[in-house]
Amino acid sequence: MKLQQLSIGTAALCLTILLLAMNPARAYLDPGMGSYIFQIVIAAAVGAAFAAKLFFRRLLNFRKSRSKEEHNE
Amino acid sequence: MSRLRVPGSFRDPSGFVFTREGELYRQVQTSYAPQFRRLIDSGLADALIGAGLLIPHRQTELVPAGEDGLLVIRPERVPFISYPYEWSFGQLRDAALATLRIAATALDYGMALKDASAYNIQFLDGKPLLIDTLSFDLYRPGEPWVAYRQFCQHFLAPLALMCYVDVRLSGLLRVHLDGIPLDLAAALLPLRARFNPLLYTHLFLHSRFQQRYAGSESGKARLPAVGEMAVRGLIDSLRGAVAARRLPSQKGTWTNYYQETNYTTAGLEHKQQFVEEYLAAAPPATVWDLGANDGHFSRLASSRGMQTVAFDGDPLVVEACYRRCAAEGDRHLLPLTLDLANPSPALGWAHTERASLLERGPADLVMALALIHHLAIGNNVPLPDIAAFLRRCGRRLIVEFVPREDSQVRRLLAAREDIFTDYTRAGFEAAFATHFAIRRVEPIRDSQRLLYLMDSCS
Numbered sequence: 336m337k338l339q340q341l342s343i344g345t346a347a348l349c350l351t352i353l354l355l356a357m358n359p360a361r362a363y364l365d366p367g368m369g370s371y372i373f374q375i376v377i378a379a380a381v382g383a384a385f386a387a388k389l390f391f392r393r394l395l396n397f398r399k400s401r402s403k404e405e406h407n408e
Numbered sequence: 409m410s411r412l413r414v415p416g417s418f419r420d421p422s423g424f425v426f427t428r429e430g431e432l433y434r435q436v437q438t439s440y441a442p443q444f445r446r447l448i449d450s451g452l453a454d455a456l457i458g459a460g461l462l463i464p465h466r467q468t469e470l471v472p473a474g475e476d477g478l479l480v481i482r483p484e485r486v487p488f489i490s491y492p493y494e495w496s497f498g499q500l501r502d503a504a505l506a507t508l509r510i511a512a513t514a515l516d517y518g519m520a521l522k523d524a525s526a527y528n529i530q531f532l533d534g535k536p537l538l539i540d541t542l543s544f545d546l547y548r549p550g551e552p553w554v555a556y557r558q559f560c561q562h563f564l565a566p567l568a569l570m571c572y573v574d575v576r577l578s579g580l581l582r583v584h585l586d587g588i589p590l591d592l593a594a595a596l597l598p599l600r601a602r603f604n605p606l607l608y609t610h611l612f613l614h615s616r617f618q619q620r621y622a623g624s625e626s627g628k629a630r631l632p633a634v635g636e637m638a639v640r641g642l643i644d645s646l647r648g649a650v651a652a653r654r655l656p657s658q659k660g661t662w663t664n665y666y667q668e669t670n671y672t673t674a675g676l677e678h679k680q681q682f683v684e685e686y687l688a689a690a691p692p693a694t695v696w697d698l699g700a701n702d703g704h705f706s707r708l709a710s711s712r713g714m715q716t717v718a719f720d721g722d723p724l725v726v727e728a729c730y731r732r733c734a735a736e737g738d739r740h741l742l743p744l745t746l747d748l749a750n751p752s753p754a755l756g757w758a759h760t761e762r763a764s765l766l767e768r769g770p771a772d773l774v775m776a777l778a779l780i781h782h783l784a785i786g787n788n789v790p791l792p793d794i795a796a797f798l799r800r801c802g803r804r805l806i807v808e809f810v811p812r813e814d815s816q817v818r819r820l821l822a823a824r825e826d827i828f829t830d831y832t833r834a835g836f837e838a839a840f841a842t843h844f845a846i847r848r849v850e851p852i853r854d855s856q857r858l859l860y861l862m863d864s865c866s
Binding site for chain 1: 552553554556557560605606608609613614617618619620621622623631632634635637638640641642644645648
């Protein structure tokens with residue numbers, strides 16, 4: 336959870352700096368496109384963070400089962 | 409044999425809901441055939457129904473109406489329809505987590521949740537589940553989660569506002585039926601909310617992008633693909649953002665009500681006994697407890713298997729009631745936030761999409777305990793008007809008359825001019841006799857309050 340927060344936090348900071356340099360377009364009706372594009376922008380960061388989370392969880396489970404076996408012997 | 413399309417069911421071309429001879433049905437259109445087949449054949453429907461996340465349904469032999477009809481299914485009926493602006497913080501949070509679980513599970517079966525509307529969730533047996541069986545689309549690799557915006561507006565924004573600003577801001581959902589616009593949420597949230605990376609991303613940054621690209625014409629075909637791991641990561645990230653939200657422990661006006669009442673122990677027991685005896689002698693199928701507070705008396709009905717809705721105007725007290733329901737696994741009690749002097753109106757297109765309180769009644773039995781004085785004196789509602797309203801709420805009534813001499817009424821009158829000349833026992837009985845037949849009167853022990861049993865007369 337912390338790793339995810341950190342990576343998302345860093346990505347968000349970079350994006351903000353980028354955004355501050357842009358001019359805001361006049362608000363129109365459909366907010367859908369903005370959300371769609373935003374998801375694409377954060378996709379890499381959330382994807383990587385989640386993959387890392389799954390990896391560490393698998394690692395933790397593997398080590399847990401290993402120590403259980405050693406304990407039982 | 410006539411079928412009536414449910415007025416609010418018009419947005420989704422995949423199908424619609426209708427009633428026929430008092431039963432509820434959902435017609436599936438041929439355009440949705442591949443998705444519906446995949447939903448059933450892949451095992452996703454069974455998995456979600458088994459986990460208590462999707463409303464069970466049965467196939468019927470009914471012929472679908474119109475040229476585009478494919479088939480008709482019959483979903484299980486939810487005893488009482490409720491709306492996100494009536495839910496407590498915990499209910500909205502649990503509904504959000506259920507939505508995300510459904511979205512994640514769908515991916516396991518090659519499908520995607522195309523809607524993350526809070527109105528697709530209802531409470532059945534005390535738990536939130538999806539009632540729109542046609543919310544699923546085929547998952548196309550490379551496609552982002554199309555329901556992301558809706559989830560942030562319907563769930564994450566109001567939850568954040570309830571935590572960071574005030575629990576009463578869920579009322580904004582009454583005004584904004586497609587969830588709270590993100591720019592509004594961003595404007596209302598305090599500075600410190602921006603320091604939470606997940607909220608910063610999904611609310612603040614998200615809102616900036618919405619405004620920046622609104623009205624943009626870039627064709628979706630030219631945009632880069634989003635991998636499945638990214639979609640799963642997004643859903644997991646939102647789960648983290650929702651799960652971390654906690655209400656600051658606030659004390660509501662009514663939190664310690666039962667410590668501050670003027671009943672003696674004997675009096676409270678007497679009142680309880682009276683209600684229990686009536687419930688046992690004439691068991692109602694459905695109960696509305698108006699001004700239920702923490703559900704103390706509602707539970708007398710729900711513990712007997714009667715479908716009970718506990719309404720109260722204090723959101724923190726409703727939250728406490730819901731937490732207790734969840735802890736005790738109460739399957740028959742639904743606590744909801746409702747200001748009786750301003751109950752949920754009919755909302756949406758042509759006032760037909762979201763039903764008013766009275767449109768969702770009447771109940772078999774209404775309990776109006778320790779309530780009348782708040783309406784009559786606290787809100788200046790004349791007793792005949794109260795009687796007429798309660799008549800529309802339910803067929804039978806347990807009502808407590810709190811006389812002028814009572815300490816709570818004197819408290820209400822302390823800083824005001826007493827203009828309530830008709831607020832007497834005689835005035836009360838006369839007002840209610842127009843709409844009800846008074847069956848029994850019982851004075852509460854050690855108190856001047858009176859309990860009445862009434863049946864409505866047509």
